[in-house]
Amino acid sequence: MKAAAFAYARATSVVNALELLAAHGDRAKVLSGGQSLMPTMNLRLISPDIVVDIGGLRELRGIAVKGDVLVIGALTRHADLLNSPEVAAHAPLLRDAVTHVAHPAIRNRGTIGGSLAHADPASELPACIVALDATIVVRGSGGERRIAATEFFKGIYETALSSQELLVAVEIPVAAEGSTFFFQEYARRHGDYAIVGLAAHAVVRDGMFADLRLGFFAVGDRPLLASAARTLVDVAITSAALAEAAVTLASELDPQEDQQASSAMRRHLAKVLLVRCVATLLSRPELATGVAR
Structure with missing residues (x-):
């Protein structure tokens, strides 16, 4: 057509x-x-x-560190995120996620602003932006406003952006000391839309989570910042604690059933990713033994 x-x-x-x-x-x-x-x-x-x-507006391109914030212009392409030393140093979660976005031809044209404004619930970058506690900068005739990533996504292909506003930049706090990241998704083929995915940012101190943000995607009508993460902060992580967090997570999810997977399958895979994420971030592979069923 x-x-x-x-x-x-x-x-x-x-x-x-x-x-x-x-x-x-x-x-x-x-x-x-x-x-x-x-x-x-x-x-x-x-x-x-x-x-x-707006593809020719150079003022909306570029990546720069300004104080304690990493600023990414809305027209910065996926390929630029992949190759940026600033992203690698301060928000490597984006670099890791971009390798899963479609294929090189798409990454050479697609932009971070376009991905966020499109708001596909199975897309990688919206979940990353939520996990990184980013702020989305939009501009309209009345000036600029800043919207927390957790408030920007409203539903399937729906955002807080009005029809007379333009997404101009993304602001991400630079990674704090002790920061670590996790990204993984399940897809039928590399580059396909995810069946379930998880983008996570944690701060680890003395073998425990001082902070943990879990951004799940393809499990509802928008990226989900899981409340289950709170149960794992400032506590000793045991298999029992992790199992309890997995139960809490399952109650938060609202996955759809489609030709790729049933809702039950998506819930199961999300719990698997939770366990794998925690085990990886804490460098404790024994936690992944007997993955949640």
Whole structure:
């Protein structure tokens, strides 16, 4: 199939892009990398009257450390995240996750801002942003506002971004001393959408979690920051404690059933990932023995 007829406007600046969005409202869609938008339009799942292309706005590209914050421009491509020394040093979770995003051709075009604004619940980067306690910076005609990642994702393909706002950057606290990360997903083939995945950030001190953030994806209508993590902070981790956390996690999940997996299978795999994550982050492989059933 091909997209329905639409008008096209190439924004010359962020201000110009916002003017176009203000003029067309819900009838406009923003084009950055196009790796999600164009297939959706070609399938006629959406039919905007106008596409506003922001792909040439250099002001929205780049990665920089500013004080204790890693700032990533919205048009920074997946491939740039993979190769960035700043990301490797301060948010290696993103680097690890990007290797699972589709294939090189997609990663060379897709952008972090596009991925977050698209808000696919099976996507890797939204879960990473939640696990990293990031802030999403958006700009509209009234100025900028900052939205906590945990408040940005509202449902399947739904965010706190209004039709007249533009996602311009992501701000991530630089990794604290003792930080460690975990990323793993189950997919039928590498590069496919995940059946279940987990992006985690922890601070480990004296063999215990001083902080633990677990961002699950493909287990509901948005990335889930699991409350089960709280039961594992500042306590000695035993098999019993881990089993209790797995029960708590299962009660939080709301996985859908589809052609890839049943909801029961997704719940099971999420618990497996929880156990594997904790065992890996604490360097205690014995905890993974007798994985949750």
